Every structure is written in C-alpha cells, then in structure tokens.
Amino acid sequence: MSYFELKEPPRREERLGPCIACGSTIGKMNQRLGCCQSDGQRSFTQNSICLLLPALGIMNTIPNSVVLMHGAIGCGSSAHAGNAAVRSGNNQRWGVVKDGVWLSTALTERDVVTGGEEKLVAAIHEVDQRFQPTIIFIVSGCVPGIIGDDVDGIAARLQGEVQAKLLSVHCEGFKTKIWATAYDAIYHAIGRVMFNEPLAEFKKKPDKPLVNLMNVGSMGRVDEVEQERLLHSLGIETNIYPVFAKPESMYAMTQADLSISTCPTHDDYILKHLKEKYGIPYIIKHMPIGIANTGLWLRDIGEALGLTKEAEALIKKEEAELSAALKPFRKFFAGKKVFVSAGEFRALSTAILLAELGFEVVAVRSYHHDEFAEPEYEKLAKITTKDFPLNVANCQPFEEANLIKRLKPDVFLGHMNANSTAAKLGVATHVIYSVGLQYVGYHGAYQLARRLYRQLKNPRFNQNLSKWAKLPYSKAWYKEEPFKYIQTREV
Numbered sequence: 001m002s003y004f005e006l007k008e009p010p011r012r013e014e015r016l017g018p019c020i021a022c023g024s025t026i027g028k029m030n031q032r033l034g035c036c037q038s039d040g041q042r043s044f045t046q047n048s049i050c051l052l053l054p055a056l057g058i059m060n061t062i063p064n065s066v067v068l069m070h071g072a073i074g075c076g077s078s079a080h081a082g083n084a085a086v087r088s089g090n091n092q093r094w095g096v097v098k099d100g101v102w103l104s105t106a107l108t109e110r111d112v113v114t115g116g117e118e119k120l121v122a123a124i125h126e127v128d129q130r131f132q133p134t135i136i137f138i139v140s141g142c143v144p145g146i147i148g149d150d151v152d153g154i155a156a157r158l159q160g161e162v163q164a165k166l167l168s169v170h171c172e173g174f175k176t177k178i179w180a181t182a183y184d185a186i187y188h189a190i191g192r193v194m195f196n197e198p199l200a201e202f203k204k205k206p207d208k209p210l211v212n213l214m215n216v217g218s219m220g221r222v223d224e225v226e227q228e229r230l231l232h233s234l235g236i237e238t239n240i241y242p243v244f245a246k247p248e249s250m251y252a253m254t255q256a257d258l259s260i261s262t263c264p265t266h267d268d269y270i271l272k273h274l275k276e277k278y279g280i281p282y283i284i285k286h287m288p289i290g291i292a293n294t295g296l297w298l299r300d301i302g303e304a305l306g307l308t309k310e311a312e313a314l315i316k317k318e319e320a321e322l323s324a325a326l327k328p329f330r331k332f333f334a335g336k337k338v339f340v341s342a343g344e345f346r347a348l349s350t351a352i353l354l355a356e357l358g359f360e361v362v363a364v365r366s367y368h369h370d371e372f373a374e375p376e377y378e379k380l381a382k383i384t385t386k387d388f389p390l391n392v393a394n395c396q397p398f399e400e401a402n403l404i405k406r407l408k409p410d411v412f413l414g415h416m417n418a419n420s421t422a423a424k425l426g427v428a429t430h431v432i433y434s435v436g437l438q439y440v441g442y443h444g445a446y447q448l449a450r451r452l453y454r455q456l457k458n459p460r461f462n463q464n465l466s467k468w469a470k471l472p473y474s475k476a477w478y479k480e481e482p483f484k485y486i487q488t489r490e491v
C-alpha cells in the first residue's frame with residue numbers, strides 16, 4: 001500500500017532509520033564505522049527543533065493559501081521569524097511585498113478537556129469566507145494529537161461545504177525527533193489532494209522536456225535563477241515546487257518528464273510517489289553546490305533526458321570560466337580552516353566546495369544522518385587530506401561550542417543560530433544559507449568565494465564581539481570530550 005493512502009506519512013524514524021546523535025570522524029563515517037545505525041541518544045540534551053518550523057516555512061509561501069494552525073497559540077510563533085523570507089520571496093517572484101497568512105485556533109486548557117473540534121470547524125468556515133483562499137492548510141500541532149481531535153475527518157466532512165481545498169498537515173511535534181519529517185507531511189498533503197485533478201487548464205510546453213525542480217525553501221530565488229539558467233541553456237523547461245508554487249500549478253507536477261531533487265535530504269517521499277503513481281522518473285543524488293557536484297548534477301540530468309553531449313559542453317565551458325574567476329582567491333584561501341554546520345546534505349556539499357576552493361575542513365556538524373548522504377562522505381573523504389570530527393546533532397550547540405573552541409577555525413559557516421555560537425567565540429562567520437544570497441551552481445560557487453574573501457580580509461568584528469558577549473558554558477565544559485553525552489556513538 002502506498003504511504004499516500006494513509007492519513008499521515010510515517011515518521012522518518014521508521015521509514016528511513018536516521019541518526020541524530022553521533023560523534024565520529026570523516027574517516028570512520030566513510031568506512032561506515034562511525035555513525036550509530038539506530039536512533040542515537042544523549043544522556044544530556046540541550047534543545048531541539050519542532051518540525052513546524054520548516055513546515056510553516058514552506059506553507060506560508062504558497063500563494064492564495066491560509067495556514068490554519070490547530071493547536072496552542074505558540075505553535076505558530078516561528079511564522080513571525082519566517083515572514084521576512086516570505087515577503088522577500090514574493091517580492092522577488094511577483095514584485096509584491098506580501099505576508100504569509102496564518103491563524104490559530106489557539107486551543108486552551110479548557111479545550112484540552114472538552115476537545116477542540118468545534119473551534120476548528122468554526123475557524124475553517126471563517127477562513128474560507130473571510131480570505132477566500134484556494135488552499136487552507138489545516139495544521140495539527142501536539143495538542144490535537146494528544147487529545148485525539150479528528151482533524152482529517154473534519155477536513156473530509158467540510159470539503160463539500162467550503163470553496164477552498166482543505167489540506168490536512170500533521171505536524172505534531174512530539175511524534176518525531178527528525179524534523180525533516182515536515183517535508184514528508186507537506187508533500188503528503190499536496191499529493192493526496194492537489195494531484196487528483198487540475199484546478200486550471202494545464203498546457204505542457206511543446207517540444208521541450210519539462211522537469212519538476214524541487215525546492216522546499218533551501219534555495220532563494222537567486223539560486224533558482226542559477227538552476228534555471230543552466231537548465232534552460234540545455235533546452236529544459238522547469239516547474240519549481242513546492243515553495244511559492246501556485247496551487248493551480250501543483251497538478252502539473254504529475255505531468256513532467258523528470259523530477260529533480262536539489263537536496264536529497266528533502267525530496268525522496270514525493271519523488272517516489274510521482275514515479276510509482278504517475279511514472280515520472282527522478283534524480284535524487286547530488287546537490288548542485290560546489291564545482292564537481294554541479295557538474296555531476298547536470299550530467300545526470302543530461303543523461304536522463306538524452307542531452308549528454310550538451311551537458312558535457314556546458315560543464316566544460318562553465319568550469320573554465322569559473323576557474324579563471326576563482327584564481328585571485330585561491331592563494332588567500334589556501335590552508336584556512338573552516339567548520340561547516342547545517343542540514344546534512346548542505347553541510348557536506350558546502351564542505352566539498354570549500355575544500356575545492358583550498359580551505360582545510362576541520363569539522364562538519366549536521367542535524368541528522370540518513371542513507372541519502374552516504375556518497376557525500378566518500379567525496380569529502382577523497383578531497384580532504386586529514387581526518388576531522390563529524391558531529392550529528394539535532395541542535396545541541398554545547399557540542400558545537402566545545403568543538404569550535406578546540407579546533408579554532410578561521411571561519412564558521414552555519415545557520416544564524418549556530419553562527420551566534422561561533423561569533424561569541426570570536427570566529428569569523430558566514431551564513432550557510434540566506435534567501436538573498438547565491439550558493440548554488442557555478443555562479444553560487446563564485447559568489448560564496450567572493451563573500452568569504454571579503455569577510456576573511458577583516459575578521460575583527462567577531463573578535464571584538466567575543467570580548468563582550470559570552471556563551472553560557474563553564475570553563476570545565478571546554479576541557480571535556482565534546483561527544484561525552486552521546487551514548488550510542490559507534491557500532
């Protein structure tokens with residue numbers, strides 16, 4: 001039976017058997033010795049992230065949609081922080097500064113006792129009438145999951161009474177520690193409802209291959225433009241999903257010639273479904289970050305669409321131009337130490353790019369580990385000469401702080417939260433992802449090099465910051481082994 005026949009997708013813990021607690025090295029990971037195969041545990045855990053954060057980051061971008069949070073009012077709080085990306089993304093794509101629209105049923109302690117279904121029914125009617133959206137995402141947080149509100153039953157019952165398509169998205173935070181499960185939850189809802197029939201007339205472009213290019217939000221518009229530039233020059237048309245995808249165009253996903261993942265951590269759930277149900281082949285292998293990886297990504301696409309010669313010619317031309325453009329930076333970067341921290345695929349592909357630029361990779365930290373990234377460890381082990389620590393941690397900044405203090409990198413590339421740890425330790429930082437900056441493809445490699453050059457020319461800001469801003473850890477912690485709280489470190 002297809003997962004899409006179930007009300008909600010399975011947890012990634014069961015489906016993929018990932019790991020969230022590991023302290024290892026690149027050498028051991030490459031030999032499959034370093035990472036626990038089961039869901040590793042810590043005897044001390046500092047914090048984690050609820051899957052609602054990435055889920056809201058996707059849903060809030062969908063035009064003509066409203067996100068109706070069914071849960072406690074605080075569950076939607078990350079939508080405030082994510083709204084800047086929604087506004088700038090709308091502006092970059094349609095020239096309109098527009099906020100994401102989200103509401104909450106704001107369940108109270110009383111609702112926990114009496115049930116929240118009545119509130120949800122009233123809220124769905126109100127959202128449908130007041131906003132007249134094409135889609136209402138009905139998002140379940142922990143509270144309805146615990147008290148047993150029948151959210152799917154309500155959505156099915158009310159579908160005949162409202163104009164909007166009702167998509168039930170299960171994001172009960174207590175159910176999973178692998179917050180990448182959020183991607184499956186969104187794809188599950190879209191696949192179950194939006195693939196059934198077109199909402200508007202769909203016209204496939206004649207004489208050109210059409211590909212689904214998947215982006216759950218880990219690329220800003222500038223990175224999409226770079227991917228489009230490369231694919232268009234091979235004569236390939238692109239449909240980008242799911243962020244900022246108009247509901248009317250979602251059905252078109254079922255009509256493409258090929259689906260392409262840009263980050264294999266995100267997309268296997270929907271790509272397998274599109275293959276099984278609609279016969280659309282897919283590629284879920286390389287992330288087009290880095291010189292070699294962009295070439296591999298293009299080569300696979302060329303091969304799948306019978307454009308091998310064209311892809312080879314494009315790679316050759318682009319690599320030659322990039323090589324000349326990077327020349328002035330190489331001497332400056334040679335041997336500079338870098339620590340990389342992000343989602344697994346992004347962290348590894350960025351580390352490979354930095355090694356290509358001449359940096360010495362001294363550590364990589366990723367949020368979780370699963371099977372999709374295994375070839376990236378091989379690539380990274382091949383391009384780096386020394387063994388170095390690898391940390392798999394669903395947050396846990398105390399481990400990261402310990403590693404930074406002992407490894408003393410010249411620069412740290414992480415998301416904003418991790419960068420604040422490195423900055424307070426006086427290390428130069430660069431954000432590993434921002435919707436306004438380019439990272440992907442050949443242009444992305446050059447732009448990242450240019451930004452790092454500028455940053456490393458004058459790293460004084462964080463050095464000064466570290467004199468005044470302190471982290472909350474005791475001196476004794478920095479003398480401890482960084483992975484001492486990981487209980488199932490190796491198999």
Ligand code: SF4
Pocket residue numbers: 050051052071072074075076140141142143171172173174
């Ligand atoms: S869904 Fe649960 S874990 Fe997530 S924010 Fe709401 S209460 Fe917290």
